[in-house]
Amino acid sequence: MIPARVAAIVIGAAQLGGCASSAPPRTGVESGQSAYARNCLACHQADGAGVRGFQPPLVGSPWVRGDAQALATFVLTGGFDSGSRKEGGNENVMPPFRELDDATLAAILTYVRQAFGGHAGPVSAEAVALARSHLAPAP
Amino acid sequence: MTTPRIISILIAALCSALASAADNDGLVLPKGFTATVVHKGVGLARHIAVRGNGDLYVTTHQFEFLGFDVSKRIGIVALRDTNGDHLPEVADHFSNLDGTGITFYKDMLYVSDDVGVYRYRFSGDELVPKGPAETVVNGFPRERTHADKTFTFDNDGHLYVNVGAPSNSCQEKDRAPASMGRNPCPLLDHYGGIWRFDADRLGQTPKDGTRYATGMRNTIALAWNGDVNALYAVIHGRDQLDTTFPKLYTAADNAERVAEEFHRVTEGANFGWPYAFYDAKLEARVVAPEYGGDGRKLAPAGKYPDPLVAFPAHWAPDDLLFYKGGDFPAAYQGGAFIAFHGSWNRAPLPQAGYRVVFVPMKDGRPSAQWQTFADNFTGGNIAGNNPDNARARPVGLAVDNVGALYVVDSEKGRIWRITYRAQ
Numbered sequence: 001m002i003p004a005r006v007a008a009i010v011i012g013a014a015q016l017g018g019c020a021s022s023a024p025p026r027t028g029v030e031s032g033q034s035a036y037a038r039n040c041l042a043c044h045q046a047d048g049a050g051v052r053g054f055q056p057p058l059v060g061s062p063w064v065r066g067d068a069q070a071l072a073t074f075v076l077t078g079g080f081d082s083g084s085r086k087e088g089g090n091e092n093v094m095p096p097f098r099e100l101d102d103a104t105l106a107a108i109l110t111y112v113r114q115a116f117g118g119h120a121g122p123v124s125a126e127a128v129a130l131a132r133s134h135l136a137p138a139p
Numbered sequence: 140m141t142t143p144r145i146i147s148i149l150i151a152a153l154c155s156a157l158a159s160a161a162d163n164d165g166l167v168l169p170k171g172f173t174a175t176v177v178h179k180g181v182g183l184a185r186h187i188a189v190r191g192n193g194d195l196y197v198t199t200h201q202f203e204f205l206g207f208d209v210s211k212r213i214g215i216v217a218l219r220d221t222n223g224d225h226l227p228e229v230a231d232h233f234s235n236l237d238g239t240g241i242t243f244y245k246d247m248l249y250v251s252d253d254v255g256v257y258r259y260r261f262s263g264d265e266l267v268p269k270g271p272a273e274t275v276v277n278g279f280p281r282e283r284t285h286a287d288k289t290f291t292f293d294n295d296g297h298l299y300v301n302v303g304a305p306s307n308s309c310q311e312k313d314r315a316p317a318s319m320g321r322n323p324c325p326l327l328d329h330y331g332g333i334w335r336f337d338a339d340r341l342g343q344t345p346k347d348g349t350r351y352a353t354g355m356r357n358t359i360a361l362a363w364n365g366d367v368n369a370l371y372a373v374i375h376g377r378d379q380l381d382t383t384f385p386k387l388y389t390a391a392d393n394a395e396r397v398a399e400e401f402h403r404v405t406e407g408a409n410f411g412w413p414y415a416f417y418d419a420k421l422e423a424r425v426v427a428p429e430y431g432g433d434g435r436k437l438a439p440a441g442k443y444p445d446p447l448v449a450f451p452a453h454w455a456p457d458d459l460l461f462y463k464g465g466d467f468p469a470a471y472q473g474g475a476f477i478a479f480h481g482s483w484n485r486a487p488l489p490q491a492g493y494r495v496v497f498v499p500m501k502d503g504r505p506s507a508q509w510q511t512f513a514d515n516f517t518g519g520n521i522a523g524n525n526p527d528n529a530r531a532r533p534v535g536l537a538v539d540n541v542g543a544l545y546v547v548d549s550e551k552g553r554i555w556r557i558t559y560r561a562q
Contacts, residue, residue: 047523095315
């Protein structure tokens with residue numbers, strides 16, 4: 001347990017160290033896009049616009065543009081039950097994505113913020129690891 | 140000065156009218172059929188019903204993308220043609236119903252929302268019923284997903300109501316990667332099937348219904364086939380094979396393998412959801428990955444009926460109609476029209492569906508290969524491959540008393556009237 005978390009933080013810190021002060025490496029963005037395609041695109045769609053009544057848009061979402069650690073927490077813990085579709089909610093609720101490792105989730109969120117978040121800044125693996133460290137252990 | 144201008148405007152209007160008649164408003168139809176736009180858009184439409192006098196009634200949804208504005212609710216839209224050209228000049232709306240199901244039964248308008256079925260009585264020729272809605276069934280739990288309580292009637296006084304399952308595949312965590320299925324799936328006690336009620340008795344609750352068939356994830360499209368006196372349905376198959384079980388299924392598998400199933404629904408039938416689904420590639424019912432399926436393992440033989448037609452995955456069958464009418468050729472009599480709303484869960488592969496298909500029927504079974512009847516609702520391009528950008532999505536069907544077929548679109552509420560003229 002602890003070694004894994006330490007390792008994740010180390011990896012996250014390494015990644016942060018590698019890219020914090022300069023533009024994110026293109027490879028990171030591309031793998032984020034690829035990981036988005038595998039984990040997120042089916043619901044939020046390639047254009048990040050979601051599907052009316054089914055899944056909310058990422059484009060324009062304050063979560064996507066906002067605080068990186070809050071965004072990571074949101075995705076790790078899953079979406080809200082937004083009430084019935086006819087009350088303005090959506091049919092589907094995002095499941096928790098805890099099984100994604102810190103680096104992969106960071107890459108996804110970095111891609112999402114660049115592509116759909118008004119070019120909000122990158123999300124580091126360290127920020128994801130920090131978000132994860134505040135959660136209760138997965139059941 | 141003005142006269143030439145008026146003439147040119149009239150000519151332009153005439154040309155535009157002729158062009159839209161000639162090109163069927165962009166829809167592609169079999170030879171001899173014509174589509175005429177009878178309304179450009181009533182709102183976020185769902186299903187449509189035609190009264191004996193030709194008046195049209197359309198249910199609507201009124202959810203907004205990022206919020207809900209109750210003031211925009213238009214309930215049930217009513218349209219009337221007063222001069223015999225089948226183009227309504229009078230439009231009105233009533234009720235605050237936010238639902239899908241709508242059908243005339245014994246000259247009363249039955250409608251449904253997420254929690255009940257109601258009916259309106261008409262006095263004389265009024266377009267909008269003045270009396271209040273009567274409650275036929277009420278008290279279904281308000282669910283977030285698969286909540287439409289669409290319905291149909293038999294000829295013996297029964298009402299059949301779709302009670303969709305509020306889940307994709309009864310996982311412990313809905314749509315979560317690798318989450319296994321609850322076994323037995325407790326949702327099947329009260330969801331995931333067709334419940335039968337008394338069509339004429341008011342004040343019923345879900346407990347007054349009897350479960351007629353089960354193992355049906357969500358069945359918006361259901362209709363009674365009077366030729367063989369039996370219930371038919373087209374079931375929405377499950378989503379997200381690949382995102383939930385990426386080691387077993389690819390995105391292409393998800394996009395192609397889970398059939399949308401057309402069935403004759405006999406009393407007591409079980410169609411296998413969530414334990415199994417009909418694999419369109421293997422042409423067999425396989426065990427769902429949430430219940431130990433490995434991508435090939437077959438469901439127990441004989442336990443669940445095979446579909447009459449296995450339609451492509453995620454096309455979203457949203458209405459079913461058995462054609463009986465004086466307008467269409469003999470080959471169409473007794474056959475089934477199905478409105479496919481079109482997919483969202485085929486991405487990253489191209490979205491598909493978005494059409495009305497026809498299944499020739501004889502003796503209760505398909506008598507020939509199904510065919511696309513009305514196509515090109517999207518104009519051939521869906522920007523960003525996102526279903527919200529489709530130009531139109533067919534969602535509801537109805538036939539009037541001369542046999543014309545009405546098709547309604549969900550995006551703007553555009554309504555077409557399709558007729559046949561012998562060549």
